[in-house]
Amino acid sequence: MGKCTFKGGVHPYDGKELSKDVPIKELFPEGDMVYPLSQHIGAPAVPVVAKGDRVLAGQLIAEAGGFISANIHSSVSGTVKAIEPRTLATGGKCNSIIIENDGQYEEVEYVPKKLEELSRDEIRERVKAAGVVGMGGAGFPTNVKLTPKNPESIDYIIVNGAECEPYLTSDYRRMLEESDKIVQGLKVALSLFDHAHGIIGIEDNKPEAIAVMQKAVENESNMEVKVLKTKYPQGGERSLIYATTGRSINSSMLPADAGCIVHNIDTIFSIYMAVIEGKPLTKRIVTVTGDGVKNPGNFYVWLGMSYRQLLEAAGGVVGEPEKYISGGPMMGFAMYSLDVPVVKGSSSLLVMKEDIVSKVETSACIRCGRCGEGCPSHLLPAKLAGFAARNNEAGFLKFDGMECVECGSCSFVCPAKRPLTQQIKSMRRTIMANRRKK
Amino acid sequence: MSDLFNVSTNPHVRSKDTTQTIMRDVLIALAPASIFGIYNFGIDALIRIVVGIAACMAFEALYQYLMHQKVTVMDLSAAVTGLLIALNVPPTLNVGFEIVGCAFAIIIVKQLFGGIGQNFMNPALAARCFLLIAFTGPMTKFVYDGVSGATPLAILKPGGEAEGTVKLIDMFIGTTSGVIGETSVVCLLIGAIYLLARKVISFRIPVSYIATFAVLIFLFAPGHAFDVTYTAQQICGGGLILGAFFMATDYVTSPITPNGKIVFGVILGLLTFIFRMFGGSAEGVSYAIIFSNLLVPLIEMVTVPKSFGKKKPVKEAAK
Numbered sequence: 001m002g003k004c005t006f007k008g009g010v011h012p013y014d015g016k017e018l019s020k021d022v023p024i025k026e027l028f029p030e031g032d033m034v035y036p037l038s039q040h041i042g043a044p045a046v047p048v049v050a051k052g053d054r055v056l057a058g059q060l061i062a063e064a065g066g067f068i069s070a071n072i073h074s075s076v077s078g079t080v081k082a083i084e085p086r087t088l089a090t091g092g093k094c095n096s097i098i099i100e101n102d103g104q105y106e107e108v109e110y111v112p113k114k115l116e117e118l119s120r121d122e123i124r125e126r127v128k129a130a131g132v133v134g135m136g137g138a139g140f141p142t143n144v145k146l147t148p149k150n151p152e153s154i155d156y157i158i159v160n161g162a163e164c165e166p167y168l169t170s171d172y173r174r175m176l177e178e179s180d181k182i183v184q185g186l187k188v189a190l191s192l193f194d195h196a197h198g199i200i201g202i203e204d205n206k207p208e209a210i211a212v213m214q215k216a217v218e219n220e221s222n223m224e225v226k227v228l229k230t231k232y233p234q235g236g237e238r239s240l241i242y243a244t245t246g247r248s249i250n251s252s253m254l255p256a257d258a259g260c261i262v263h264n265i266d267t268i269f270s271i272y273m274a275v276i277e278g279k280p281l282t283k284r285i286v287t288v289t290g291d292g293v294k295n296p297g298n299f300y301v302w303l304g305m306s307y308r309q310l311l312e313a314a315g316g317v318v319g320e321p322e323k324y325i326s327g328g329p330m331m332g333f334a335m336y337s338l339d340v341p342v343v344k345g346s347s348s349l350l351v352m353k354e355d356i357v358s359k360v361e362t363s364a365c366i367r368c369g370r371c372g373e374g375c376p377s378h379l380l381p382a383k384l385a386g387f388a389a390r391n392n393e394a395g396f397l398k399f400d401g402m403e404c405v406e407c408g409s410c411s412f413v414c415p416a417k418r419p420l421t422q423q424i425k426s427m428r429r430t431i432m433a434n435r436r437k438k
Numbered sequence: 439m440s441d442l443f444n445v446s447t448n449p450h451v452r453s454k455d456t457t458q459t460i461m462r463d464v465l466i467a468l469a470p471a472s473i474f475g476i477y478n479f480g481i482d483a484l485i486r487i488v489v490g491i492a493a494c495m496a497f498e499a500l501y502q503y504l505m506h507q508k509v510t511v512m513d514l515s516a517a518v519t520g521l522l523i524a525l526n527v528p529p530t531l532n533v534g535f536e537i538v539g540c541a542f543a544i545i546i547v548k549q550l551f552g553g554i555g556q557n558f559m560n561p562a563l564a565a566r567c568f569l570l571i572a573f574t575g576p577m578t579k580f581v582y583d584g585v586s587g588a589t590p591l592a593i594l595k596p597g598g599e600a601e602g603t604v605k606l607i608d609m610f611i612g613t614t615s616g617v618i619g620e621t622s623v624v625c626l627l628i629g630a631i632y633l634l635a636r637k638v639i640s641f642r643i644p645v646s647y648i649a650t651f652a653v654l655i656f657l658f659a660p661g662h663a664f665d666v667t668y669t670a671q672q673i674c675g676g677g678l679i680l681g682a683f684f685m686a687t688d689y690v691t692s693p694i695t696p697n698g699k700i701v702f703g704v705i706l707g708l709l710t711f712i713f714r715m716f717g718g719s720a721e722g723v724s725y726a727i728i729f730s731n732l733l734v735p736l737i738e739m740v741t742v743p744k745s746f747g748k749k750k751p752v753k754e755a756a757k
Contacts, residue, residue, distance in 0.1 A: 250745065250748055253747070323443060330448060331449070333448070356450070364555040366457055366689050367555060368689045380743065411452070412449050413455070415456050
């Protein structure tokens with residue numbers, strides 16, 4: 001069987017052996033829980049509780065603030081202590097609901113349903129009510145994704161099991177430990193469309209996951225596992241769609257324009273939890289890993305818990321690590337503080353002994369073209385960075401700079417260690433800001 | 439302050455390759471041809487190689503020191519230039535002339551235009567052409583096994599005066615006269631395979647270059663059209679293999695666009711054919727490459743790659 005792939009990409013050290021064989025461990029939170037009102041793309045959620053209110057685990061505490069927005073639920077029972085701005089892993093501040101955890105875990109009553117009992121609208125409504133968003137990081141509200149303009153044009157629902165980001169193993173563990181629920185979740189998503197086919201894409205460096213998932217879909221007529229070549233960014237939405245279906249989209253298109261919907265493994269799992277078990281999204285799997293962590297592992301975490309506690313659960317640090325990253329090393333955010341909450345899009349806490357980036361020396365571009373070879377969008381990052389440095393918007397647009405997905409491959413491969421991704425990113429931000437002004 | 443951690447934008451890891459490791463790979467790849475040159479031409483070749491590398495590194499360090507710039511000789515790019523200059527001169531060339539060539543390459547062609555990454559012409563080839571013009575006699579005097587004689591390429595030159603016989607097998611192994619590093623096709627190919635395997639260079643330029651040249655020679659060589667042996671001799675003779683794999687592929691002076699590399703190779707093949715068949719001298723590779731270096735910005739302008747997904751969607755959304 002030929003392996004699915006795309007043109008471009010790079011091969012960073014994957015670091016997955018640190019945590020891939022550590023089973024998921026449930027972690028009980030302590031202290032105050034923090035629920036930022038923006039854990040998703042779109043309008044912030046609007047609080048429906050006030051200071052002093054007692055809430056139960058699973059209770060709605062903030063509701064969607066618009067069509068593209070998402071509900072937020074408390075993951076613990078306790079008392080609302082405050083609604084105030086708190087720092088996020090991304091470095092910014094966001095208005096957040098703070099709940100004092102009473103340690104009782106008293107839950108609201110969930111209403112499980114069978115898939116056959118539900119109409120399509122009811123399924124979408126349950127996904128929406130549960131506050132499910134894309135859990136790969138971007139946080140796009142899932143019910144919006146499941147409600148495309150032309151539902152009959154959807155041919156494929158692609159489950160992203162690539163986990164191409166180095167070090168991350170949360171999706172991998174989920175596939176090994178809960179393959180049946182992933183299949184159930186995919187079944188729910190497929191039931192919304194007349195002729196959609198389910199594809200689970202997994203990179204070939206995870207043979208165990210491939211075997212488990214293949215077994216799980218054995219008796220499903222409209223699902224298959226596709227083996228992907230191990231390469232970063234294989235799990236990028238555009239790369240994944242191309243690798244599994246041969247269809248290609250650009251920055252101005254949605255996957256639905258190519259008849260595809262792409263979901264992360266954990267998102268599909270959350271769809272199952274929301275629709276069948278009736279449970280809102282209040283937990284997720286987080287990988288705590290890196291050479292700066294004593295006991296790397298995968299944890300089933302209550303949203304709102306602080307990264308500091310997460311790190312303690314993994315045995316704390318080794319020596320004095322120089323860098324703490326939320327997410328993977330290629331696209332994650334470096335954090336200046338650990339006192340930030342785990343949110344719906346938090347896939348990992350990566351602790352690195354050494355901050356390589358601060359030590360490399362940048363030298364002149366020798367035009368080797370490796371950045372272009374590695375670019376999944378087939379751009380010429382060296383040229384784009386040059387335009388960005390001179391603030392040449394026309395040149396930047398002519399060379400399709402807005403098609404950049406900011407995956408970081410160009411900076412990674414650059415032998416002159418030039419900060420290409422950074423330059424291109426900031427130029428893109430400038431252009432987007434100017435467009436909004438108009 | 440100490441309780442805040444380092445932050446930076448993504449990505450947070452970097453590959454191990456650096457400019458230095460790339461240049462080191464090029465030096466390794468040139469080693470077989472250099473060693474064969476020393477075997478073929480003796481101590482004279484060794485002296486030229488040592489002098490070339492030392493002079494180029496010294497000139498670069500000196501210039502950067504005097505100009506209060508950061509000294510970057512340890513990126514080894516000057517060493518590559520020095521080695522290539524040495525491999526491109528006859529083993530009998532006056533060492534003083536060679537040093538002048540090194541100064542021209544490093545100071546005039548490279549540093550005055552902004553140093554590494556900014557030169558518009560391959561420094562080693564510019565130096566070779568400079569030496570050819572300035573010291574034509576010593577640069578074209580070839581002695582082999584103690585006797586003066588024409589290079590295989592001069593013998594093959596249409597309408598040329600040089601006489602002698604050329605054996606293809608000698609040309610392939612390299613036991614012929616010529617400049618230090620160009621004679622052994624097999625040693626150059628070993629180095630080329632190393633560069634390709636290490637992904638330092640791609641197939642695009644060398645293959646399109648050699649293929650274009652071979653097709654043109656096979657079809658249109660005056661007096662030798664459809665002559666397979668003659669075509670093979672032209673490919674193995676002179677600086678074609680050295681130029682195609684090690685000098686036309688110079689990052690700075692070749693197009694960065696994938697399709698541009700192919701266009702560049704085709705132009706090189708065409709120019710080399712014209713220069714070798716109809717030009718004044720037997721050799722044409724150096725001039726073809728430095729001339730094409732000047733076309734690089736134009737080639738890049740017309741070969742901007744198409745970004746991913748730029749075409750019409752494969753499937754039109756149903757109305």
